[in-house]
Amino acid sequence: xxxxxxxxxxxxxxxxxxxxxxxxxxxxxxxxxxxxxxxxxxxxxxxxxxxxxxxxxxxxxxxxxxxxxxxxxxxxxxxx
Numbered sequence: 729x730x731x732x733x734x735x736x737x738x739x740x741x742x743x744x745x746x747x748x749x750x751x752x753x754x755x756x757x758x759x760x761x762x763x764x765x766x767x768x769x770x771x772x773x774x775x776x777x778x779x780x781x782x783x784x785x786x787x788x789x790x791x792x793x794x795x796x797x798x799x800x801x802x803x804x805x806x807x808x
Contacts, residue, residue: 735763735770737779742788762792774798 738744744763746755762773770776773792778801779785786801 733764733766733768735773735776737770737776738763740785741775743773743775743792747788748791758792774801778802 735741735744741763742748743755743758746752746759748755748758762769770792774794774796775786775790775792777798778790781798782802784802787804790796790801
């Protein structure tokens, strides 16, 4: 069993750091639903998927359940 069930990208993630553009409550909700979910919900997070696929950071306004496709994030992501 893994030592940690939370997202491995939380140290640099604005959603986890509660630095999202919407509100503090929105950040806390996403944090509990995606970042810290024991069932590894982070694996469907658009931020997580883009970072792992492209090795790039995505803009902080991209939320875990954003309607943008992961492939579209390749053009707006920044090199890590």
